[in-house]
Every structure is written in structure tokens, then in C-alpha cells.
Amino acid sequence: MTPAAGARDHLPPAAAGGRASSAPLLGRDTEPTLFELSRPGRQAWQLRTTGVPELPLEELVPAEHRRPSPPQLAEVSERDLVAHFTRLSHRQFSVDLGSYPLGSCTMKYNPKVCDAVAALPGLADVHPGAPASCTQGWLELLVELEEALCQVTGMAAATLQPAAGAAGELTGLLLMRAWHESQGRPRSKVIIPDSAHGTNPASVTLGGYQTVTVPSDERGCVDLAALRAELDDDVAGIMLTNPNTLGLFEEEILDIAAAVHEVGGLLYYDGANLNAILGVVRPGDMGFDIVHLNLHKTFATPHGGGGPGAGPVAVAPRLAPFLPGPRPVRLDAVDVDGAGPRFGWETPEHSIGRVHSWHGNALVLARALAYVLVHGGDGLRRVAQLAVLNANWLRTRLHGTYDVPYDRPCMHECVLSAATLKRTTGVRALDVAKRLLEEGFHAPTVYFPLVVDEALMVEPTETESLQTLEALADAFERIARQAAAPGGAELAAGAPHGTPVGRVDETRAARTLVPTFDARP
Amino acid sequence: MADYTPHTEEEIAAMLGVLGLDGLDDLFAVVPAALRLAGGLDLAPGLPEPDVMVRMGGLAAANRACGPDLVCFAGGGAYDHEVPPVTRALASRSEFVTSYTPYQPEVAQGVLQAVFEFQTLLARLSGVPVANASLYDGAAAVVEAVNLGAAASGRQGVLVSRGLNPSWRDVLGTFAAGTGHELEDVGLEDGVTAWGTATQPEPGVVVVAYPNYLGCLEDLGAVRRLCDRTGALMVVAFDPVCAGILRSPGEWGADVVVGEGQVFGMPLSFGGPYLGLFACGAAHVRRLPGRLVGETVDAEGRRAYVTTLRAREQDIRREKATSNVCTNQTLMAVTAAVQMGWLGTSGMAEIALRSARGARYCRSALLAVPGVEPLSTAPVVREFALRLPLSASLVVERLAEEGFLAGIPLDGAHGTDERGLIVAVTERRTRDEIDAFASAFEKAVR
CATH class of the missing domain: 3.40.640.10 (Type I PLP-dependent aspartate aminotransferase-like (Major domain))
Structure with a gap:
């Protein structure tokens, strides 16, 4: 039954469905790799009983083509395999966890019926x-x-x-x-x-x-x-x-x-x-x-x-x-x-x-x-309408807190700029992105498009509620406010805290390339 | 009409009020009026989810899926290997499924570490030290390998074995229209590439499959010598399952190793999403296409992972990028990491060995059928080619009626006519299934 509009005025404020700040992230330990979990002789695989004659490898593959020894992968139990990848999944932000306003990527909710x-x-x-x-x-x-x-x-x-x-x-x-x-x-x-x-x-x-x-x-x-x-x-x-x-x-x-x-x-x-x-x-x-x-x-x-x-x-x-x-x-x-x-x-x-x-x-x-099929023609049109509504609401709300380089109605996404914020506080678009992670949101796309200085490209998508948009806007505003407060630049540069790892050293990754576990120094 | 938007009508009105607009249509005032669709899209009205499931279920029911009612002996680049419940469960965890490319590594360590482990596993299996985070499929991996090889050698000429999967060869030809690579097909003799018949004196790239499309084992030592003599890069399209018992392409001296990773935990899926495998020597890492995950540390010195050597990529290098790849098949790489973790050292060798045993048993049984001949005498592992006494497509249709997907008919490019068939046997085929298949085969070729 739908309550009358008047009755809804007395509803308590709704919570934001798209804020992931309550996600449990257990501990601060490094997750070992499959290779560190491995013990020779452990086995997870089980294969069908076939009754096919069990010829030895030597009769099946000529010597010059045979591998001298099996490829050394990892040897783990099924239980450890499941625990490992489950823990890895807990170290990953996703749409199912919270709002993902990554501009140009249209990270809307993915209906389970499609899966x-x-x-x-x-x-x-x-x-x-x-x-x-x-x-x-x-x-x-x-x-x-x-x-x-x-x-x-x-x-x-x-x-x-x-x-x-x-x-x-x-x-x-x-x-x-x-x-x-x-x-x-x-x-x-x-x-x-x-x-x-x-x-x-x-x-x-x-x-x-x-x-x-x-x-x-x-x-x-x-x-x-x-x-x-x-x-x-x-x-x-x-x-x-x-x-x-x-x-x-x-x-x-x-x-x-x-x-x-x-x-x-x-x-x-x-x-x-x-x-x-x-x-x-x-x-x-x-x-x-x-x-x-x-x-x-x-x-x-x-x-x-x-x-x-x-x-x-x-x-x-x-x-x-x-x-x-x-x-x-x-x-x-x-x-x-x-x-x-x-x-x-x-x-x-x-x-x-x-x-x-x-x-x-x-x-x-x-x-x-x-x-x-679920949406039909009308449903698809409503998708576009509400995607554009959400982006414009957010643009209007954040206007003034951040620069809006092209200040007119946008479509499904709005491009903000942290240029003024950077000039007045030293806090860059990248820092704003990392602070948003702490706030329980995925970051927007940063430094793109290239024609905007300190770009923050925000695409909320149509599946985020007004309450989520409000919480996201609150976070954006809090970040700008705290940037301007004493110690604000240090706070931003140290972000993110509370995430599975802190700010990642990308320069070192490129300078000392470690593309596999075997290439570790 | 159904959709997944959370807005109540009151909220929409309030939000429009903030924008000073009267209705949702006003949001599109910037679109020239002449362009706006007056009557909306000509699509059927939306359906509730249960109705959509019925409709899609009807389409699914109009297919014949592989299983007990259609026992799979088909390969040709897509194989019916075991996909255990543990792989299905882990690969469908929504944290992996519903995330984007890991642009913010601090909240993407799950995907990044899983891909790092995938890269390590693929490097160990292929025998070369660097593997990327995946490409679209086997064909795309070959295309990128040829692009890398041509850039590294500075030459446009490419020798392509006729033993390469013909669909992949077709894709290579499609993209060569843009890159200008000069592809020369080198034919097969008794199932393996006759390199002596190639005419390009100085190719930049040589592409060979191991085992090849007919299932035969090529002499990769000869390919290495050809590359040493001409200065070409050696690209090996390997079969990652057979690699459990075969010498690795790296050990044979391959410069670039590519392949199709569907065999690691992906269902047949009518051809996709699959997994393009790409690995290469350290010398070529700065020309690597697509994403690469590297290990580093976070601000507190803890181990962390991040996509690296980003300066190769399209979003930074633009028209000078090594490749245009952006979205790849990361979820499939994660799936393959889980599956390779499940198989482990012993399981990887075991599925290859069991497949080879099944193929040997099945090949003998089919060759005992009157009128069926081998297409070559070269050694095979999991797949083999036959010449039938009548059209292979006809035989496939007849055997489908009997409950068997008999294989993939060959086209004319493999020294055969319409009577050529390739048959694949994985570790999932039982002796009873193979016996029943052989006996149905005998009737079908009469």
C-alpha cells in the first residue's frame, strides 16, 4: 500500500544506500600469495573417474616434446584456496558495496537477473x-x-x-x-x-x-x-x-x-x-x-x-x-x-x-x-532521464565548493575541478579522490579529460538514490572544508586511511618492476 | 515498466525544483528539438524479471548444450574441461564481478593481487618471465603479438603457419588492413608447417601454434633456428592445458607466447567471454600491450599491488600507445588464477595427461572405423584430425542426433576437402562415452 504524500513528510530521514563506510575490513595484515600458501603434496583438484586406459606419459608424448618436470604452480587445499580468494574479495571496492561515481565508466547497479x-x-x-x-x-x-x-x-x-x-x-x-x-x-x-x-x-x-x-x-x-x-x-x-x-x-x-x-x-x-x-x-x-x-x-x-x-x-x-x-x-x-x-x-x-x-x-x-527486456523502451528512457537528473543535482550542489569549468546543464556526468582548492590549500584532485575512499565512496575519474586542470569527473548514474547523492556531496564538502583547515594538506596527503593498504607507491612499481612473484628481489 | 532507479516521485520533483526545472524532459533542452525522439524507442514494453527469465529460458531451451545429451568431442579453440564448483563460486563473487578497472589501487588490492598471481602462474606455465593482465581472446593475443613483433623487429613481414587456428588467422588478416603487416601463410605437410616453402627472405615475425590446429606437435626447434637465421621474433600460440606435459614455449626459445585461456575455469559460453593469454621475454616489457600489475609498497612500507608501466598505455600515450586495449578480460584472469590454484602443480599435469590418454584411446577407436583415415602421422596430444569418407558437416549433424558433438569440420586451408574433422578429448570424457561415440561414428559415416 502506498502511503499518502502527506504521511511521507513525517518519515525519518533515510540513510544512504550507497555509502560503504561500514564495510568490515579485518586487520591490517598483508594477504599472502598463493605461492606462500603452497606446501608440496597438497591437492585441491578432483577429476572424473573415466576408465580410460592409463598409458604412461612416455608412450603418449615423444621425448623431445616432453616437459622435464611439471610446471611449478602452487599446491593449496580447497579450503585455503577459498579463504584466500574470499579475503582478496574483501580487499576490493565494487558497485555491490557502494557508490562508484567513476566518470565515463557508467558504474551503475548490475541487475542480478542478468547474471x-x-x-x-x-x-x-x-x-x-x-x-x-x-x-x-x-x-x-x-x-x-x-x-x-x-x-x-x-x-x-x-x-x-x-x-x-x-x-x-x-x-x-x-x-x-x-x-x-x-x-x-x-x-x-x-x-x-x-x-x-x-x-x-x-x-x-x-x-x-x-x-x-x-x-x-x-x-x-x-x-x-x-x-x-x-x-x-x-x-x-x-x-x-x-x-x-x-x-x-x-x-x-x-x-x-x-x-x-x-x-x-x-x-x-x-x-x-x-x-x-x-x-x-x-x-x-x-x-x-x-x-x-x-x-x-x-x-x-x-x-x-x-x-x-x-x-x-x-x-x-x-x-x-x-x-x-x-x-x-x-x-x-x-x-x-x-x-x-x-x-x-x-x-x-x-x-x-x-x-x-x-x-x-x-x-x-x-x-x-x-x-x-526488463526495461523496454520507456524504461531505457527513464534510465537516461534519472542519470542526467542525478548528475545535474550533484553539479548544482557542489558548485561553489569546487570549480565547475563549464558551468551549464550537463548530461550524465559533470566535470569539476580542484584547481582553486589546490591553489588555496595545496590539496590536489588526487588527494580529494583518496579522501573520498576513506569516506566510503569510490573516487571519481581524476585528471581526465585532459582539457580540464585538476579534473574530477563525476558520474553518479541513475541507480544512486538522493540520499546517496547527499552523502556523497556531504563528503565532497567535508573534504574541501578540512583541506582549508590547519593541517588540511597533511591530512589529504596521508589519505587514504582505513583502506586495506595506504597510498600506493606507483613510482617505485614502475622503477623497480616486479611483474611476478618470481621477480621479487 | 520496471527498472532499478530508486527515485520516488516526490524526490524527482524536489530534485527538479533544485534545478529550476518543471519536468524530466527539460533536462534535455540542450538537445536540438528536431533530434529528440518524439514517440520513444520502438521496443516492447519492459517486463518483470520473472517474465524475462521465462523468455531467456525459452531461448536457452532452443539450444543444445554440451552435457549428457550432447557429449562434447569438439575443440577448435574451445574445450570442455572441468569447471569445479569452487571456481564457479569464487569467480562469481560480486566484489570481483562488479568492480571497474583498478584505477584506485588502495581499494582494488583484491583484483590487483589476483591478477598478479595470474601473471605469475602464466609466466611459470609459458616459460617466459612476464605476462600481462589479459587480452580479449586467443585471436586478440596473436594480433598483439604480431604488432609487438613487427615493432621490435622493425619489419612488416609475418610468416603465419597454416596450423594457427583459422579464426585467429582471419582476425589477424582483418587487423593487418590497418597496420599494413604483410602476412604470408606457410602450408602444412603431414600435419606440420613446411617452413621451407616460405618465400619472405627477412620476416619480422614468425607465428606457430603448439600443438597446432590439427592437434599436431610442431618442431619448435626448427622455428627457433628460422628466427635466429632471419632475425624474426618467434611467436608461439601455445595450448595452456597441453603445456602441463609439453616443453614450455619459453624453453623452446619463444619471444612471445600467446594462447586461449578459456580452458582455465570458463564454461564454453558460446565463445565468450574467454581469456587472451599474453606473455613475453623481459626485453619486450616496454612494448607489452594492455595492463600489467606490479608489486610495490604503500606509504607504510606494506606490500601492495598497482597497474604499472602505465606510460605504454592509450590513456597516456594516445596515438603513440603500444596498443589501444583498455577494458580487457580481468574477471577471466581472476577465474584462471582460481582454476590454476585449484589444479596446482599436480593437477595441471594430470588434466593434460588424462586428455592425452583419452585422445589416444578415442583416435584408435575412430581409426578402426572403415573409411576413416588419419590426416597426418605427426604426434598429437588432446586433439587430432581425421579424413572421413563423406562430408564432415553431415557427419557432425548426424552424430548430434545421436547425442554427440563430434568435432569441428575443417575448411579447405588444411590440405583437405570438406571431409576433414578435428576431434578433441578432455579429461572429462569417459571410456564408456568414447566407446559409444565410436560406435555411433561407425553408423554415421556409412
């Missing part, structure tokens, strides 16, 4: 090389997801193979290259704004193009005049994120698209920030020709501490013949009685080739489809 879907044996235990007659469910799932992603982006067709955003970028650039070559004009340059993610220029190089950087104007958007000055018939295309990495919508997008298309270039949409515009405006309608999506951001598939992701690439009709193959497709009604398979594989006529060993990060794709 349940990915664990279905009918999905998880299917061999990727099985004939299509055995994989009709998977093919239908992939076709349905492709259609949904095309609807969300306003594009005609998509490949689901790229395993992450950067893989999608490179796939998109190779599509761009194949297109221009088919037009008989290879071209050599790709334009990128100075606020772009680092993956963009790195992908451009691997795509065989030169990067041309265009500056942002005083409003934080692409400088249209500077862009026009770079445009000629040697420009293959432009890579844009919209909203851009400052969290601002590129309002002149239609003029940008017209200008790039006029010289025969293509528009590439970096989908890192798609969460802001779901169901509100579509890249295809803005004039983009190639779009990658980060399903591990916008579609809530868990990021796994650095992957797996999924970076499908959707394209306009004229680029569809170049997509990677083989692609899952609906088959025409071959059998009149409908008895034959309804889905199959098809390689597009001018395909650039495969970009993945198999069909992409399939279980991530299954999670994304479940997310789409």
Missing part, C-alpha cells in the same frame, strides 16, 4: 563451433539484441563481435577504411577532439590513419570553425563522443555532421556516454554513420574489475555490407512447413573479416538483452 540469465546451462554450456541446428536459441538471442541495439542507436545493422569499446573503435575504423577504399579514395586522416578518450587516437593509429586533433571551444564543445579548417578530401572521418567527455551535449552536431559529410567523411560515434541519451536522441538521427556501444557501461553488464566488456558496432545501411562476419541472421522461410532452422550465419559481401575468435563475448551479450 542468472548468463548462468543458464542452455546458454553457458553451448559450444561456439556447434552446428547452427544446435544453437538456434543463441542465434535468435543475438539477432534480437542486434535489432534492439539498432533501434536504440538509429542504425541499420550491427556486429556483436567486438569484445570491448576499444575493439569496437578499431572495428569501426576498419569499416571506415573499407568504405573509402570501395569508393576508390583511401584517405589518411581521422579527426578527434582534444577531449577524446585515449583509446580513440590509439585506435586511429592501429587503423592505419593519422590523428588530427581539433580543440574545444570556450563552451567545451568542438570548435566548429577549427574543424572546418581541417576538413578536406583526405579526411576519412571524425570520432566523437556525444555527450562529450565533459558531460556536455555537442549542440552543433547537425552542423558538424553536414560539414564532415560534405567532404565525403564519415562520422564515428564513441558510445562511452550513450547512457545519457537512451530513448531521448539517437546517434543515427544526429548523422552518425558508425556507432559503438559499451554494453558494460550503458547496458549494466558487470565490468569484472577490467573486463569482460562488449563493444558492438552498429552502422548505417551503406556500411552494412562491410561488417565482420559471420553474422547471425534470420533465415528466409526456406521450409514451407517451417520445420527447418529459422536462424543461421551469413558473411556480408564485402566483410572486413572476423574481429573475434568466435561470436563476441556471448554471455555479456545475453546479459545485455535481459537488461533491455
Whole structure:
């Protein structure tokens, strides 16, 4: 039963659901490695009884190919293995633990139903090389997801193979290259704004193009005049994120698209920030020709501490013949009685080739489809609305405490700056980040985008409550206040306290490289 | 409509009030009106979770999963090895699953230490001293190895054994369109690479698989000599399970070792997410693609871990980065660390040995079927290639009806026609299953 609005006025204040300050972190001891837990002769593995004849190794592998002795890994009991990795998990911040306002990473809550879907044996235990007659469910799932992603982006067709955003970028650039070559004009340059993610220029190089950087104007958007000055018939295309990495919508997008298309270039949409515009405006309608999506951001598939992701690439009709193959497709009604398979594989006529060993990060794709099905069109639109609402509320609240370099309505994230704080107190963006960890929040992205001094890029996402935003804002304000108090700089420089380890010496790690346990001095 | 947003209508109204806005649509006033979707997305209305489970369950039911009803003898880069409950449980801990790339090491020691242990385990297994934190899959690892090799040698020419997984070879070709690498395929003779037929006088990189796609053991000593003679880097795509009993690529002199790590605790998953393995000699560490975790100390001198040599990476070097990799497959690396911890020294050798025994037994049984011939006489470990008396795809379809996933049909690139089939046997196959498979096989090839 819903209480009347009047009754709610008398509710006590709600606590913040996204503050992790009560997480129990036991003790201050170093967790030993697997190798230190090892004792020769211990064994955790148990394998099936097979009855297969037990030939000796010498009869199976010729001497010149045989390993002289087994690889020395670690020898631990199952009990110690579980305790070790459980303790490691306790030394790890996660979305499930608390708010993770890491800008540009869209660390929203990852619905558990999607994990349940990915664990279905009918999905998880299917061999990727099985004939299509055995994989009709998977093919239908992939076709349905492709259609949904095309609807969300306003594009005609998509490949689901790229395993992450950067893989999608490179796939998109190779599509761009194949297109221009088919037009008989290879071209050599790709334009990128100075606020772009680092993956963009790195992908451009691997795509065989030169990067041309265009500056942002005083409003934080692409400088249209500077862009026009770079445009000629040697420009293959432009890579844009919209909203851009400052969290601002590129309002002149239609003029940008017209200008790039006029010289025969293509528009590439970096989908890192798609969460802001779901169901509100579509890249295809803005004039983009190639779009990658980060399903591990916008579609809530868990990021796994650095992957797996999924970076499908959707394209306009004229680029569809170049997509990677083989692609899952609906088959025409071959059998009149409908008895034959309804889905199959098809390689597009001018395909650039495969970009993945198999069909992409399939279980991530299954999670994304479940997310789409739960939300529907209206639900996805509400995701964008509330993500943008949360970011603007936070921007408005923190304005004055921190600098807001581009002070106008933002989309899904806002970029603050600790420049004034640093000048007046000596406390830097990095220190603010470390202090937030002590406060029970993950830090925002710091020192990015590069065009903002002492940048703090905050993306609260739509799944954080008003109470969590208030607690986060309180923490930001407390940090600024304490920075200005006597001893504030020392307090900040010593942060974080209470975390599993204190401030980590990154310089030493790079100077004296210890990449494995065996390389320890 | 269902979603996971916590906002009450009163809270939304209050927040809009703070912003001086009347409605949620006003948040998008900066978007040109002509661009705003008038009717919303043309997608079905949202469904409650239980309904979504029914729908997805229906799709799952339309597949034939490997298990007692479809006993798996297929490999080709994806193998049905044991995934114990302990690995499933630890790899699905939500602290590992729902965290981002460890940008704040003080609250990411769990993932960082697990990856450090993974790097150590992979280095020990591959026989070279440095391993990265993972790449997307085996194909991506080969692509990055060739990029590293070309940069290190300063040469664009690449000799690629036809024994490399053909999908990986396809991916290599796709990305060579951007990098300009000149790929030359070197064909097989009796199951192993005929390096003498290569025409490039000075390749920068040589790529070989061990065992190769037909399951055969290549002469890596000959590859090392070829690389010494030409100055090329030696890239070995190794099978990390077979490595439990085979000489390590490092011992054979490999400069870069790559592979597919799905075999370490990942279900078949219709091909992903899998795990790209990448390891190399210390000389190449500054060209390493992707993330690398290193040990260091915190402010109090306690042991700590952090991603390191960051100056190689795209977010700092931008267009001059060694690779564009950002998000990789960290959760799969953590999974592999758990699985390798579970296997340990003895288990790693044991699954390789048991797989080799099963493959030997199965190969003999299938070769006893009239009309079935070996595709080569070279030694094999877990997988082997056959020439059938009729189309391999047809045989696979027929055997699927009988409850067996018989293998992966070969394409024309391996000196065979449509009658070639590769069959894999892991430690999970029993003698009874193999006997039943052989007897069904006999009927299927008639």
C-alpha cells in the first residue's frame, strides 16, 4: 500500500544506500600469495573417474616434446584456496558495496537477473563451433539484441563481435577504411577532439590513419570553425563522443555532421556516454554513420574489475555490407512447413573479416538483452532521464565548493575541478579522490579529460538514490572544508586511511618492476 | 515498466525544483528539438524479471548444450574441461564481478593481487618471465603479438603457419588492413608447417601454434633456428592445458607466447567471454600491450599491488600507445588464477595427461572405423584430425542426433576437402562415452 504524500513528510530521514563506510575490513595484515600458501603434496583438484586406459606419459608424448618436470604452480587445499580468494574479495571496492561515481565508466547497479540469465546451462554450456541446428536459441538471442541495439542507436545493422569499446573503435575504423577504399579514395586522416578518450587516437593509429586533433571551444564543445579548417578530401572521418567527455551535449552536431559529410567523411560515434541519451536522441538521427556501444557501461553488464566488456558496432545501411562476419541472421522461410532452422550465419559481401575468435563475448551479450527486456523502451528512457537528473543535482550542489569549468546543464556526468582548492590549500584532485575512499565512496575519474586542470569527473548514474547523492556531496564538502583547515594538506596527503593498504607507491612499481612473484628481489 | 532507479516521485520533483526545472524532459533542452525522439524507442514494453527469465529460458531451451545429451568431442579453440564448483563460486563473487578497472589501487588490492598471481602462474606455465593482465581472446593475443613483433623487429613481414587456428588467422588478416603487416601463410605437410616453402627472405615475425590446429606437435626447434637465421621474433600460440606435459614455449626459445585461456575455469559460453593469454621475454616489457600489475609498497612500507608501466598505455600515450586495449578480460584472469590454484602443480599435469590418454584411446577407436583415415602421422596430444569418407558437416549433424558433438569440420586451408574433422578429448570424457561415440561414428559415416 502506498502511503499518502502527506504521511511521507513525517518519515525519518533515510540513510544512504550507497555509502560503504561500514564495510568490515579485518586487520591490517598483508594477504599472502598463493605461492606462500603452497606446501608440496597438497591437492585441491578432483577429476572424473573415466576408465580410460592409463598409458604412461612416455608412450603418449615423444621425448623431445616432453616437459622435464611439471610446471611449478602452487599446491593449496580447497579450503585455503577459498579463504584466500574470499579475503582478496574483501580487499576490493565494487558497485555491490557502494557508490562508484567513476566518470565515463557508467558504474551503475548490475541487475542480478542478468547474471542468472548468463548462468543458464542452455546458454553457458553451448559450444561456439556447434552446428547452427544446435544453437538456434543463441542465434535468435543475438539477432534480437542486434535489432534492439539498432533501434536504440538509429542504425541499420550491427556486429556483436567486438569484445570491448576499444575493439569496437578499431572495428569501426576498419569499416571506415573499407568504405573509402570501395569508393576508390583511401584517405589518411581521422579527426578527434582534444577531449577524446585515449583509446580513440590509439585506435586511429592501429587503423592505419593519422590523428588530427581539433580543440574545444570556450563552451567545451568542438570548435566548429577549427574543424572546418581541417576538413578536406583526405579526411576519412571524425570520432566523437556525444555527450562529450565533459558531460556536455555537442549542440552543433547537425552542423558538424553536414560539414564532415560534405567532404565525403564519415562520422564515428564513441558510445562511452550513450547512457545519457537512451530513448531521448539517437546517434543515427544526429548523422552518425558508425556507432559503438559499451554494453558494460550503458547496458549494466558487470565490468569484472577490467573486463569482460562488449563493444558492438552498429552502422548505417551503406556500411552494412562491410561488417565482420559471420553474422547471425534470420533465415528466409526456406521450409514451407517451417520445420527447418529459422536462424543461421551469413558473411556480408564485402566483410572486413572476423574481429573475434568466435561470436563476441556471448554471455555479456545475453546479459545485455535481459537488461533491455526488463526495461523496454520507456524504461531505457527513464534510465537516461534519472542519470542526467542525478548528475545535474550533484553539479548544482557542489558548485561553489569546487570549480565547475563549464558551468551549464550537463548530461550524465559533470566535470569539476580542484584547481582553486589546490591553489588555496595545496590539496590536489588526487588527494580529494583518496579522501573520498576513506569516506566510503569510490573516487571519481581524476585528471581526465585532459582539457580540464585538476579534473574530477563525476558520474553518479541513475541507480544512486538522493540520499546517496547527499552523502556523497556531504563528503565532497567535508573534504574541501578540512583541506582549508590547519593541517588540511597533511591530512589529504596521508589519505587514504582505513583502506586495506595506504597510498600506493606507483613510482617505485614502475622503477623497480616486479611483474611476478618470481621477480621479487 | 520496471527498472532499478530508486527515485520516488516526490524526490524527482524536489530534485527538479533544485534545478529550476518543471519536468524530466527539460533536462534535455540542450538537445536540438528536431533530434529528440518524439514517440520513444520502438521496443516492447519492459517486463518483470520473472517474465524475462521465462523468455531467456525459452531461448536457452532452443539450444543444445554440451552435457549428457550432447557429449562434447569438439575443440577448435574451445574445450570442455572441468569447471569445479569452487571456481564457479569464487569467480562469481560480486566484489570481483562488479568492480571497474583498478584505477584506485588502495581499494582494488583484491583484483590487483589476483591478477598478479595470474601473471605469475602464466609466466611459470609459458616459460617466459612476464605476462600481462589479459587480452580479449586467443585471436586478440596473436594480433598483439604480431604488432609487438613487427615493432621490435622493425619489419612488416609475418610468416603465419597454416596450423594457427583459422579464426585467429582471419582476425589477424582483418587487423593487418590497418597496420599494413604483410602476412604470408606457410602450408602444412603431414600435419606440420613446411617452413621451407616460405618465400619472405627477412620476416619480422614468425607465428606457430603448439600443438597446432590439427592437434599436431610442431618442431619448435626448427622455428627457433628460422628466427635466429632471419632475425624474426618467434611467436608461439601455445595450448595452456597441453603445456602441463609439453616443453614450455619459453624453453623452446619463444619471444612471445600467446594462447586461449578459456580452458582455465570458463564454461564454453558460446565463445565468450574467454581469456587472451599474453606473455613475453623481459626485453619486450616496454612494448607489452594492455595492463600489467606490479608489486610495490604503500606509504607504510606494506606490500601492495598497482597497474604499472602505465606510460605504454592509450590513456597516456594516445596515438603513440603500444596498443589501444583498455577494458580487457580481468574477471577471466581472476577465474584462471582460481582454476590454476585449484589444479596446482599436480593437477595441471594430470588434466593434460588424462586428455592425452583419452585422445589416444578415442583416435584408435575412430581409426578402426572403415573409411576413416588419419590426416597426418605427426604426434598429437588432446586433439587430432581425421579424413572421413563423406562430408564432415553431415557427419557432425548426424552424430548430434545421436547425442554427440563430434568435432569441428575443417575448411579447405588444411590440405583437405570438406571431409576433414578435428576431434578433441578432455579429461572429462569417459571410456564408456568414447566407446559409444565410436560406435555411433561407425553408423554415421556409412
